[in-house]
Amino acid sequence: MAATGDTLLRVEHLTMRFGGLVAVDDLSFEAQAGNITALIGPNGAGKTTVFNCITGFYKPSEGRIGLRHGDAAMWSELETLTDSGERRLARANGTLYQLERMPEYLVAQQARVARTFQNIRLFPGMTALENLLVAQHNRLMLASGYTLFGVLGFPAYRHAEQAAIDKATRWLERVGLIERADDPAGDLPYGAQRRLEIARAMCTDPLLLCLDEPAAGLNPRESAELNELLLAIRAEHGISILLIEHDMSVVMGISDHVVVLDYGVKIADGDPASVRNDAKVIAAYLGVADQDVAQAEAEVGL
C-alpha cells in the first residue's frame, strides 16, 4: 500500500482476537495529518478495540500501526523499521514509530498520542487543576530532577511548576472550567467532565488526539459546543483527531474522513457524504442484509 502525501497514522491489516472471538479483522486505514478522522459503526463493531490497539492498551494479534513525526518522506523507511524489530526509527527529518510494539505509556510519552475514555476516567478526588498537572507529569519530572532537586527546593522546579499551572489555566479557560479549577473533578457535571478530560489529554502536547465517544451523554447544545472546541483545537494546535462517535451531528459536522466498522470488518471508508449514502453502512446501522435496505428504509420512513 503506497502511503499518500500527508499520512500521520497508518493502520495495516490490524487483527485482534480474544480467544475465538475476532474483534477486529484485517482492518487497514489511514489518518491524514491535520484531519479529523471518525471511526463509526454499530455497538460491538470493535471501534474501542481499535483505539486500544493504537494507544497501546492492547497488543494486536496481527498487523502494523505506523505513526510519523516530522517529514512525510519518513514513510519510505517503514519497512526498514519493521525489519529492524525496534520501536522507532529516528532520522534527521523525522521519526517513525511502530505503535503496536510500544507499551501504552510510551505511546503517550514518545509517540505523543493522547486519548480519552468512553466511560470518563478522570482522577475524581483531585481538583480540575491537579488533573491537568498530572498530565504534564513527564516534563515536570525532568524539571524536578527526577524528584531530587524538587525535594531540595531548587527554584528551577518552581518555575517549571508555575509554567505548568499557567498552561493548565489556559486550558481551563479554553474549556470554560476556570471557575471550577479548585473543585474536585468528581464533583463536576457530566459535560464538564468530558471537556476536562479533553483538556487533560491536550496537556500532554499530543500530535494525535484519540477521543472515544466524546459526545456521549451530551445534550444537543453541548454537542454543538464540543464540535466548536474540537475544530478550534485542530485549527490552533494543528493536531490530528481520531474519534469514535455515535452522535451523527458530530461525525458529519466536523469529520473530514469516516471509516465504518461492522463486526470488526471495514465496510466503508471515505468522506462523510459518500459514507452517509453507502448502502452497506445503512444496512449495518439498520441491522438488515444489503438487499433488504430499500424495504427497511421504507419501513422506518427514510
Added chain:
Amino acid sequence: MKKGATAPRVPLARALRDAGFTALLTFGLLLPLVGFQTVTNFRNVLIVVSRWPLLLSIVAIVGVGRLGYSLVVEPWLERRRSRPVAAPPAWRTTSAKWFGPFAIGFVIVYPPLILLINGFGGAVKWIDNFGIQILIYVMLGWGLNIVVGLAGLLDLGYVAFYAVGAYSYALLAKEFGLSFWLLLPMAGILASLWGIMLGFPVLRLRGDYLAIVTLAFGEIIRIVIINWVSLTNGYAGITSIPRPTLFGIPFTADDNGFAAVFGLEFSPIYRVIYLYYIILALALLTAFVTVRLRRLPVGRAWEALREDEIACRSLGINTTNTKLTAFAMGAMFAGFAGSFFATRQGFISPESFTFLESATILSIVVLGGMGSQIGVAIAAVAMIGGTEIMRELDFLKQIFGATFDPTQYRMLLFGFAMVLIMIWRPRGLISTRAPSVFLKERKSISADLIGEGHG
C-alpha cells in the same frame, strides 16, 4: 436519646430479631471458647468446668449492645447522613490551622516539661515509653502512609523493611564498628533496595493479591532472620548493639562519657532525651519529605495512581516506576526507623518484627485516615499511647482483683477502637484530602470522591 419529630421510626421487631440473632451467634461462638474450661484439679486430673454465668452475661451484653445499636446508633447515623452538610464552625477551621504548629511545638518542649513535672527519676518512663515509642510509630505510620495512603497499594508486610533497617544497623555496627550517623542512611538505602526487590515481582498484582504477597514477604524476611543463625543469631537475637554518640561522646558513666564531659551527675535520662530528639528529627524529616513529595510530580502521580491507574498510563506515566518509587520511599523511612529502633533497644530479635507489628502500623494508617499526616499522628498517639497507658491503670486491680492485668486487654482495646472508628468515620479520623495546588482557594475534598486504590 433525643427523639426528634422527624426521626425515622425504628421497627422494634426487626431490632429485637437482630439482637436475638446476634446473641445466638455469640452463644454458639463462645460456648466452646468461654463456656467450658479445662482445669487440673487437686488430684492432677484434667476436668472440664462450665462457666455458664460468665458465658450468659457476655451473651446478654452483646445482645443488649446490638439492640442499643439498632435503636439508638443506627437512627442517629441515618439522621447524620441526611443532614445537609454545613460549613464547619469557625473554631474548627482555626484550630485545624494551628494544630500542626502547636503539636510540633509541644513535642519539642515535651522532655523538659516532663523533667520539670516528674524530676529525674520518673521522667525516663514518660520520655522513653511514651515519647520515643509513640514517635517510632508515628514515623512508621507516615512511611506506610506513602505506600497505602498516597499510592493506594495495600502493604501488609511493612515490618519487613523495619527489620531490614534494624538488622542492617545492628550487623554493620557490630562487624565494622561504623557510627550510627553513617549507618542510618545506609540502613535506609538497604531497606529501599529491598522495597524495590519486593516491588518488581508484585507490580502486576492488585488489591487483595498484592496484600497477600506483601504479607508473605514480611514473613519470609522474619523466617530468614530466624533461620540464618550464622548471620543473625536466630531467635536469640543480636545483643549489645552500639549506642549512638553525640559527636563521639558516649552516654556512659565513664570519664569520657556525656555526663562527665559536661560536668553533670550521671543519669540514664540524658541518653533517653538524646534518643527522643533523634527520633523526633527523623519523624519530622519523614513528614517534611512527604509534604514536599505531594507537591512534586511524583507525589501527584502516586495519588493519580490511587485514583485511576489506566488514566495514568494514558497520560504517559510509567506506572511501574511510580509504584516502585512509592515502595522504595516507604521502605526507606521504615529502614531509618528500624536502625533507630536497634540503637535504642541495644538488642533486637525476630520477635519484634512479627505480622502483628505490620497490622498495628497499618491500623494506625487506616484509623488516622489514609493520606492524612495529622490523622496518622493522632491515631499513633491514641493506639500506642493508649496501650502504654494501660500499664499505668493499677487502680483497675482494686476493681477486678489482684490478678487482673490491664495490658492483656490491649488487643481488645484495638478492636474496640477499630469498630468505633469504622462506624463513626469509615474513612478514618481525617478523611478529607487537601489539594496539592490551587489557583484561588484551597478547598478540602470530601472522602466520598477520593479513591482507595486497588493495589
